[in-house]
Amino acid sequence: MLEERHDPEPLERRPEARTFKVEDLLAELRLGRVRIPPFQRGIRWKWQDAAKFFDSLYRGYPVGTLLFWETGAEPADVHFGSVHISAQARTDALWVVDGQQRLVSLARVMLAPEPNLDDFALYFDLDQRSFVRPPEDLTEDPSRWLPMTEVLDSERLMQWAFEHVTNNSVRRERAFTLGRRIRDYEIPAYLVRTTREETLREVFGRTNSSGVSLSQTEVFDALHSARGPVRPATLGQIVSALEALDFGRVEEKLLYRLLRTLRGLDVIERADDGPRHLSEAEALAAYRETAETAERVIQFFRADAGIPRYELLPYKKPFVLLGKFFKHYPNPRPRSRDLLARWVWRGALNGAHRGDTVSTRASLERIVSGSEDTSVQRLLELVKARPRALPDAADPFNFRHATSKLQALALLDLKPRDLESGAPIGLDLLAGPQEQVLSMPAITERDSGALAKSVANRLLHPKGPGLRRLLVEVVDPVILASHGISEDAIEALRRDDIDGFFAARARVLRNHFDRFFARHARWNEPDRPSLAALMVDDEEV
Template sequence: MTTAANHTSNALLDRRPEARTFSVQDLLEVVASGRLRIPSFQRGLKWDRMDARLLLESLFRGYPVGTLLLWEAAAPAGEVRFGSLTLPAPQMPNALWVVDGQQRIVSLARTLLAADPDSDDFALYVDLDAADFVAPPAIGKRRADPSRWLPMTVVLDAEKLMQWLLDHAAAPGSRQRRDTAIQLGRRLREYEIPAYIVRSDDQAILRDIFNRINSAGKSLDDSDVFDALNGSRLQSRPATITQISSELEKLDFGRIEERLLHRLLRVLLGLPVVESARSDPPRLTDKEAEQAYRLTAATASQIIQFLKSDAGIPHYDLLPYKQAFVTLGRFFQLHPQPSPRSRELLARWIWRGALNGAHQGDTVSTRKVLARILPESEERSVNGMLEMVSGKPSAIPDVADRFNFRFAASKLLALALFSLEPRDLVTGDRLAAGQLMSQVHSGHDSSPLVQIFPVRAGKTEEALQSAANRLIHPPHQRGVRRLLVGIDDSRLLLSHGISAAVRRALDDGDSAAFLKLRAEWMRPRVELFFARHARWDEPDRPRIASLIVDDEEG
């Protein structure tokens, strides 16, 4: 795949951008009509309810909120989604595509146009006594004093607002509240937001404008800028790195970081893995961009299947070093159907590099590994990769070491504990790593391994900080030690590394003996688990067929 020129466009606009203003009411009428579109090359929504609150507060106070940049161009029929709000969007020749201002426009649409005052994550009310924007108050609070809490969904339409005020006119203090509501509605509806409208058929010019706007201060991530410059505004999917990440979640491997997918995409395009601060982002034609996104999605899917089935790593958050994901992408791009022997050796490469730290992933070491992957030889590529991780470490992660799930050593220990096939302490069902990791992520916990004996404030015992004091457990269940004491099923307990001797120490409440005995029981099993995956002492010979030279080649 060849890329288009990376330099800044030298083209000139045929017509200068039109400078105009939109009142908030007029702008949202454009939104409601389906004329205003969010192109798929835009980054995902970064704002939340607090940002929307600050925007509305600025409008009410009359503060400046920045300028919009819109691109007038044809648009196909479809739907436009703003959070809980879905609007029909007919085909039209003069749609307004948002180049700059997406966060502001979407926030206004979600707070002011939503069908239900409580249905959207951006939902806001106004406390008419304090003249303050607030999250939806508790239902009991609203019932106790309904005229105090004005839903923002009635503010944009003057008739709706007046009807709401009439419905609450008999409430105490309603006159002062009515005056505040009327003033608020008028100031919001009539606030004028400046905008530029660009009219040009040249997408390169539009993307150049976007890049110039967003390059100052590096307000966007590299992946955001790439999407902005190269994502398609048509309906093809995936059209952004964010969409790739979302679609990959269907494989039950967790959410792959967009930063990592952007690096994978660059490597697949033959670009340096990390963008230089002195270089411009690559600019692709629409066809090249579509191919690049599809290739990245397909390659990432192949990597995930390999990690799960061959390397025994069931979830992204359990991958010790993430940069290995990118390196595997280059290998599968050049050798999309490796032999079973190559897949076996690649799994060794994953585990050896994780155990000896070779996969830590600084740019220099990553470039060196990528250089070992040769298009002409699958076997030589695998062999070269294995040479980079050949050093057997003098020490491997130990269950008595301090546990911190942010570090690779603790992720490796977590994988070893998952290999015991732990079972739920309540139901007895086997705990599937992928499913449990998803529960942990949705609950905002950082690790699926919870403490058995709590670490008290001011306590510094190393044993309490170790993996020996950790147990794989669903995040919604509490009281692990209490549950353990009530279990008589020895097989269930062994699935968590708790032998009969360890259980007796637990019953005695002797935490020191419990942690010492549990570490002694688990240590040889953890070492065996690592050895079984790394296979340090086994030969790494390629498949026999690759060593046979055809007579005509001799």
């Protein structure tokens, strides 16, 4: 189990302390010796961070210590931004344990095939002696701007200087000084040599336990991800696989909570927990179980609860609770699925799914092994209180809030149509993959009282200019009804009576919301368990 602690194995050999000149380090990288293991986090630095790093090299400031694991590596295509290297198999590859951001920045800035090709492209301003983005107009004063792609090779730098800096000895000398300082800068490093990957992961976990450390999900991936082709081998890979279900991008931190729950751990990792350790087989099983369970949860949300996108979940807590339920009951009876859908909606409407740690732990305890129906009934007990008020069309709209997400789900139920073509608007046109928010533009930007900030001023429609103009030109009542707009409302809008439009639309939406939420929560229907649970075996009588 993850809770078990163990005394980590000592290193067979003490780490070798050495230094790498920047030019030597990049030579090793070009040869394919430097590798980035899959447990490393993605690139977090921006070009500004790279510029500060190079400024430290130039000024001789400390830039930290690198940590490498020297071991074998298979042939691979290695990518550092725009820099692509076909690396051969090696027995002495240097896998980066600590220093990824610095090494990748070195490669992207100095080894890019073209000066302006990479997003990290930097120039050195020979007048201000600072590192800057590529200037907009290099032709105005080309001798002032030194591309950092010309600096690594001294002969190449000399050729650039004599071609571009013909009449300015100060700039030329500054270019040569920069080159010497960058190329000759010695970065300290440790080389760890061990045959035990578990020991290396222990070193990694301790290296990233203080300062600007990795997130909990990244540390878990660092300690347990596989270097081989087995998938899923990281939480990030699970996220990518789940995106194929067209449910949106599930957050890694939520999947990590699900993984912990499935492994029998506290759903929230405490700061003093420290790194957890699994064997390779256990880690792969944990990733696989998390991926499979998350897929079942997503299918349930879409098919049974009628929630088609991750960003439309009013609260995230049900995702983890359903995961535990499906762990024990991967193929629940139809009656259980129906009651769980009610549980999802009731808890969203009365706020019971609001996910503080204490309530999440208590809710998870309601799910027990050995009795599917008991677990369902115990969950339903948590959401039996009816809300004092349902989401109202006059409430301020903010898509980050649960109430507004519930309103968006109700608007989707109207099956909105395109204002111009009349065609049904698919979720693919409404959901931005990066924004994680549906397109719900305002009909008018005019501030006309409280309702201007409500859902009465929002459309589930692709963004575009002239939305109000398109709306007043619609004459098909089917299109208007698909957005909850009555004839009275559209006539008010055509008269430029904005307040009248909002009020009339709010009345229509309020009635629709009440019917929609009642249909999903089904407060007035009995919540009896399945008939199978009520049947008593003759031998038990």
